[in-house]
Amino acid sequence: MKDHRRGMTPDWIITIVAAGALCACAGCERPVEKESTLNWMASARASMEEELVGVHGAAVREAARRGLSQVAAFWRMEDGDEQTFREFVATHFAGTGDVRDELFARSQSLLEQLDGHMLEISRELRMQTDLDRGPIHPFDEIMAAYDPSAHLNEDLFANKFAFAVLLNFPLTTLDQRLEQGAQWTRREWAEVRLAQRFSRRLPAEVNRAIAEAASAADQYIAEYNIWMHHLVDGQGRRLFPAGLRLLSHWNLRDEIKASYNDTTHGPEKQQMIRTVMERIIRQEIPAVVVNNPYVDWNPVTNTVTAAAVSDVPTPPPPSLAVSDRPEPDTRYAMLLKTFEASRQADPYSPTAPTLIARRFNEDREIPEQRVRAMLEEVVSSPMVGRVAALIEERLGRPLEPYDIWYSGFRDGGATLGSELDARVGSRYPDAGAFQREIPSMLLTLGFPAGRTRAIAAHIMVDPARGSGHAWGSAMRSAPARLRTRVGPGGMDYKGFNIAVHELGHNVEQVISLHDVDYTLLQGVPNTAFTEALAFVFQAEDLRLLGLESPDARAGALKTLNDFWQTYEIAGVALLDMAVWHWMYDHPGATPAELKEATIAMARDLWNRYYAPVMKHEDVILLAIYSHMIHSFLYLPDYPIGHLIAHQVKQRMRAAGAIGPEFDRMARIGRVAPDLWMSEATGQPVGAGALLAATEEALHQLGR
Ligand SMILES: [Zn+2]
Numbered sequence: 001m002k003d004h005r006r007g008m009t010p011d012w013i014i015t016i017v018a019a020g021a022l023c024a025c026a027g028c029e030r031p032v033e034k035e036s037t038l039n040w041m042a043s044a045r046a047s048m049e050e051e052l053v054g055v056h057g058a059a060v061r062e063a064a065r066r067g068l069s070q071v072a073a074f075w076r077m078e079d080g081d082e083q084t085f086r087e088f089v090a091t092h093f094a095g096t097g098d099v100r101d102e103l104f105a106r107s108q109s110l111l112e113q114l115d116g117h118m119l120e121i122s123r124e125l126r127m128q129t130d131l132d133r134g135p136i137h138p139f140d141e142i143m144a145a146y147d148p149s150a151h152l153n154e155d156l157f158a159n160k161f162a163f164a165v166l167l168n169f170p171l172t173t174l175d176q177r178l179e180q181g182a183q184w185t186r187r188e189w190a191e192v193r194l195a196q197r198f199s200r201r202l203p204a205e206v207n208r209a210i211a212e213a214a215s216a217a218d219q220y221i222a223e224y225n226i227w228m229h230h231l232v233d234g235q236g237r238r239l240f241p242a243g244l245r246l247l248s249h250w251n252l253r254d255e256i257k258a259s260y261n262d263t264t265h266g267p268e269k270q271q272m273i274r275t276v277m278e279r280i281i282r283q284e285i286p287a288v289v290v291n292n293p294y295v296d297w298n299p300v301t302n303t304v305t306a307a308a309v310s311d312v313p314t315p316p317p318p319s320l321a322v323s324d325r326p327e328p329d330t331r332y333a334m335l336l337k338t339f340e341a342s343r344q345a346d347p348y349s350p351t352a353p354t355l356i357a358r359r360f361n362e363d364r365e366i367p368e369q370r371v372r373a374m375l376e377e378v379v380s381s382p383m384v385g386r387v388a389a390l391i392e393e394r395l396g397r398p399l400e401p402y403d404i405w406y407s408g409f410r411d412g413g414a415t416l417g418s419e420l421d422a423r424v425g426s427r428y429p430d431a432g433a434f435q436r437e438i439p440s441m442l443l444t445l446g447f448p449a450g451r452t453r454a455i456a457a458h459i460m461v462d463p464a465r466g467s468g469h470a471w472g473s474a475m476r477s478a479p480a481r482l483r484t485r486v487g488p489g490g491m492d493y494k495g496f497n498i499a500v501h502e503l504g505h506n507v508e509q510v511i512s513l514h515d516v517d518y519t520l521l522q523g524v525p526n527t528a529f530t531e532a533l534a535f536v537f538q539a540e541d542l543r544l545l546g547l548e549s550p551d552a553r554a555g556a557l558k559t560l561n562d563f564w565q566t567y568e569i570a571g572v573a574l575l576d577m578a579v580w581h582w583m584y585d586h587p588g589a590t591p592a593e594l595k596e597a598t599i600a601m602a603r604d605l606w607n608r609y610y611a612p613v614m615k616h617e618d619v620i621l622l623a624i625y626s627h628m629i630h631s632f633l634y635l636p637d638y639p640i641g642h643l644i645a646h647q648v649k650q651r652m653r654a655a656g657a658i659g660p661e662f663d664r665m666a667r668i669g670r671v672a673p674d675l676w677m678s679e680a681t682g683q684p685v686g687a688g689a690l691l692a693a694t695e696e697a698l699h700q701l702g703r
Pocket residue numbers: 001002003501505531534
């Protein structure tokens with residue numbers, strides 16, 4: 001479900017390092033100006049301002065002052081001495097006339113070519129690893145991991161193209177974009193995005209520190225497996241099958257979800273996983289248990305013994321020391337490391353001097369207090385109690401804390417599987433068959449006949465190695481790629497369902513590149529938006545196969561599933577936010593102190609928003625997410641994504657057809673999220689649509 005595109009990359013490191021300028025301090029209207037440490041800079045700026053006014057006239061004074069301050073904020077010793085600075089400014093200040101227009105037009109087309117070709121190179125380098133083309137050799141992996149654009153922005157500062165842009169186009173704060181953005185022309189928005197690209201210049205060693213902390217945390221999380229057959233209860237029973245190895249937290253949580261289908265042992269398994277999660281959060285888990293199939297562990301008594309059974313082919317290493325010594329707060333040491341590395345970027349981000357500000361103001365472009373208000377609106381909604389009562393009734397027992405992962409609203413669908421596989425397989429024997437059907441699928445979704453071929457002409461379908469992904473293009477001369485899984489017997493239903501999701505991405509990518517008025521505005525505001533549009537397609541998969549769409553009852557259950565997931569993940573996101581604030585407030589904290597604080601904050605959030613409906617106090621499960629350790633305040637993106645998806649869906653339902661609305665929305669381009677949403681649906685980003693859909697779903701089910 002990935003969407004490969006510049007600025008849409010799931011690799012958050014890149015979004016941390018590149019991005020816009022804005023101010024974290026409340027009420028600040030202008031980008032914060034960083035004092036240059038060069039002693040000649042202040043006087044050179046003042047005299048160059050007079051010189052530019054002398055050459056171009058008094059009308060340019062404001063623009064000249066702004067451009068000079070923006071260049072000065074990033075100019076370093078290695079960029080040149082005072083004479084070089086003066087010559088650069090005199091040469092590259094474009095005034096307000098035709099030359100400025102030419103600079104804008106050329107920047108737009110050259111950056112489209114640069115980004116577009118870089119993306120094409122990356123796509124070519126990944127061909128063997130992404131496509132269904134036989135074995136991947138180690139040398140394939142080396143080139144697949146190589147990013148030819150990694151040093152692009154550094155190079156553009158070094159050759160001073162970035163300075164030419166900063167001298168002539170405005171850096172803006174989030175406040176400005178939100179307060180004035182609605183009045184800006186499209187050209188002004190494109191200028192804002194152009195300058196924003198060069199709003200930060202991190203020294204290589206800071207980038208390296210962030211990448212190292214990220215990679216250490218990634219590795220720690222990637223190897224944090226629990227060998228489930230080696231969990232034993234008080235009677236020495238093993239509830240989980242041999243060989244089952246679950247990654248924390250994803251697989252553990254999904255095992256809780258899957259266990260709702262196990263009517264005999266489900267609750268016992270779920271309770272045991274809950275205990276495991278709490279031992280991890282509290283770091284009481286014996287260190288030797290992590291990723292180790294050679295020890296048995298009773299999570300309740302927290303005792304460890306050498307494994308009495310073996311479910312791996314190799315014998316235990318001779319050095320194995322069985323001990324119940326707890327993990328030494330490594331989880332929190334990793335998180336602190338990502339915080340320490342992020343802080344190193346603060347002085348070089350004068351307009352967003354904390355990671356918190358960069359995440360909300362630059363990456364998401366929705367202020368933190370608005371995000372918090374939206375999430376609190378969900379977790380404190382009266383709908384929570386009503387849905388909880390329905391879950392309790394369906395389960396036939398009082399709720400347990402792990403029921404925040406209740407998955408039972410998604411029933412039915414699976415039984416259709418085998419019939420559908422046959423139908424899909426005969427219709428789509430290969431990737432080419434899917435490609436040929438795209439125009440008629442778009443017609444079914446209500447796109448005008450004149451548009452379907454034009455859009456489909458820019459999409460190429462390839463057989464994928466994995467489950468599928470959509471690789472958009474960043475320049476108009478290259479097609480978007482739809483990668484989909486095709487087995488020897490053709491596509492199956494699961495593959496088709498994912499392919500339709502990816503098709504939604506591709507159609508958005510094509511329209512938002514080819515039909516947007518400025519390529520500097522190509523795309524959508526952030527990944528949540530492109531996912532929302534892809535889900536609109538995915539929900540229509542049965543109709544695209546010529547079958548009945550799911551009935552109203554199934555739709556209502558799906559909405560309740562979305563609501564319950566959002567309720568759960570909103571609390572997790574609020575905890576992520578609280579933890580980052582705590583770290584900034586306690587910069588010298590030890591891992592043990594961070595652990596205690598995290599547990600206390602998780603408990604407080606639970607007691608405020610979950611205990612009233614779950615009827616259990618002091619639960620700490622919200623702290624189990626691995627993203628909190630290795631993803632630099634990424635978690636709020638998930639609940640925001642659910643809210644956005646429902647807003648888009650609500651609008652399309654009201655319009656009665658997908659095609660024309662999709663076409664209209666995808667042309668809005670990468671303006672601020674609230675502006676995009678207001679233009680798309682008449683409302684800024686918010687929880688209203690999800691809550692209204694939940695209310696309607698409850699009504700539908702006779703509640
Ligand atoms: Zn997706």
